[in-house]
Amino acid sequence: MNTVKLNTFVNKGKAMGTKERRAREKEQLRQQILSAARELFVNEGYENVSMRKIANKIEYSPTTIYLYFKDKADLLDSVCQETLLNLLNTLEELKEDTSDPVETLRKSGKIYVEFGLKYPQDYKLTFVIRPQFQEGLGLQEGSIGEKVFNYLRVMVSECIKQKIFRQVDVETTGQVMWSAVHGVTLLLIDFPDFPWTEKDTLIDTVIDTTIKGLQA
Amino acid sequence: MNTVKLNTFVNKGKAMGTKERRAREKEQLRQQILSAARELFVNEGYENVSMRKIANKIEYSPTTIYLYFKDKADLLDSVCQETLLNLLNTLEELKEDTSDPVETLRKSGKIYVEFGLKYPQDYKLTFVIRPQFQEGLGLQEGSIGEKVFNYLRVMVSECIKQKIFRQVDVETTGQVMWSAVHGVTLLLIDFPDFPWTEKDTLIDTVIDTTIKGLQA
DNA sequence: TATTAATATGAATACTGTTAAGTTAAATAC
DNA sequence: GTATTTAACTTAACAGTATTCATATTAATA
Known part of the structure; x- marks a missing residue:
């Protein structure tokens, strides 16, 4: 029990850029959410836009948005x-x-x-x-x-x-x-x-x- | 069938002021709704006030409000x-x-x-x-x-x-x-x-x- | 007392933001 | 190459929303 991660920065092997790629992908989705939200907010008004609508637009589940934005x-x-x-x-x-x-x-x-x-x-x-x-x-x-x-x-x-x-x-x-x-x-x-x-x-x-x- | 009201303004009898009283009562409730709504809107913000909240405050059912205001x-x-x-x-x-x-x-x-x-x-x-x-x-x-x-x-x-x-x-x-x-x-x-x-x-x-x- | 009209409501519809728990898939460890 | 850990995502649910429609209650009139 109590396993300790040793390779936090000793990242030998070819999977070197994995973290970076993941971070990039994450940032990409964040931006996708953001621009979907802006478009909807602007066209329909903040109050008339639901998280579900945003989620539909980007073709993700509504809850996914909460992984990128607090609320x-x-x-x-x-x-x-x-x-x-x-x-x-x-x-x-x-x-x-x-x-x-x-x-x-x-x-x-x-x-x-x-x-x-x-x-x-x-x-x-x-x-x-x-x-x-x-x-x-x-x-x-x-x-x-x-x-x-x-x-x-x-x-x-x-x-x-x-x-x-x-x-x-x-x-x-x-x-x-x-x-x-x-x-x-x-x-x-x-x-x-x-x-x-x-x-x-x-x-x-x-x-x-x-x-x-x-x-x- | 097809009954016709004849006493629309030939209103004999003591019940003369009934209509006026009813109208007054109706207006009273309208005002009550209005001031409850204002108080809630002001204290909690328009978006945070539900018809139910207003209804609760005046002790009527939410649907009653719709008899006095369109929406x-x-x-x-x-x-x-x-x-x-x-x-x-x-x-x-x-x-x-x-x-x-x-x-x-x-x-x-x-x-x-x-x-x-x-x-x-x-x-x-x-x-x-x-x-x-x-x-x-x-x-x-x-x-x-x-x-x-x-x-x-x-x-x-x-x-x-x-x-x-x-x-x-x-x-x-x-x-x-x-x-x-x-x-x-x-x-x-x-x-x-x-x-x-x-x-x-x-x-x-x-x-x-x-x-x-x-x-x- | 029976009828009519006004007033109020209960239940239902189709939504809302948000959370907790569960699933899937990818990356790492051995 | 298999097991484990981690990250990403989703399903289901909760407690709430505005609004509508059919129904019930109440009061006034015939």
Whole structure:
């Protein structure tokens, strides 16, 4: 009794890459689940997607999903992480010279809203649904969410440094900007039949108004 | 066969007020269901409230609820109508002289956000959850939602009339204001653990920034 | 008192997330 | 090459869900 594994890292023989292959396969299935979940969440809404539906799509038993994700909320969380990464990449594509930081901020704001409108369900999943199922998500050290907000921080502080914006708290300034773009994005998504002003006009006006209001 | 009711309005005899009493009782139960639903929705979240739970609370069978409301979404809708009325009343309590329309707008914005933070679940139910379950809600003629937005319209147009705000579209201006307060309200509700600036500072800055940005 | 109408319910349908126990198949040990 | 261990996956079940339909109860009227 009490057998001890001796070959934990003394892995002689040709079966060398076995573990790696298995890990790769495991990761593959994880990704498969993830993208099936995203597709269903986006097309049918988080609440209308069952674990069984996801399982059917990938042709596995529902319980298999639980070997890869703690529960449905965890699945949602992983989907949202991807979305945030996506958003971050989209924003960083801009990355122009900071000689005119206000223009950079303006463009970033526009990109943010457009991202939300291009993937409305993903946006809501990330910024509205997820917080409901996963409480206590602040800005965890090293998280993608933190990276996104840092992107905003850098832009804003450049505007303040160049004395274009009022010399107030960087944090507050960034949060004001976020409020504005978040607000208009969600309103446009949630009330598509509201008699909005022409969409791009509204978005531009929201961003311009906020920037003007922040200027020194 | 084919019996015809003759006493539809020739209602002789003492049983005169019966119909009225029955109607009153029916309305009472409707209200009872409604307030039980609101309480549960608010405390446990729409998704975590079952028809059975509501039924238990009012000590009726679950099926009874369906005699008063079409389905769960209809129940949600009615709860949200009440919330909007509540919001409208809260806003109209302000109703001061319009000699300083900007100050009125500022206070109204603050009241709006504070309402959202005081009843966060009601706010989300009304402005985020409901649109998901009931699509196509623009601004229906005579609806309470329309009344709320009209309140905003009036304030804004006064600011424009007095040439304090830029001479741009009233609609757009109102929508910009709404975006700002909606955005900050939802962010504060959904990400309570985010390292926000002091709450009231943030709210005031959002409102002040927007107003400043709108000024001529 | 009998009839009619309103109101409420029990049982059933077809779902839901999740768990515990069991099965199968692959990799390792001897 | 056979036995054992480990990993991957599934079956069955639990306790719950929204909703519907046929039935029962209750109250008002004829």
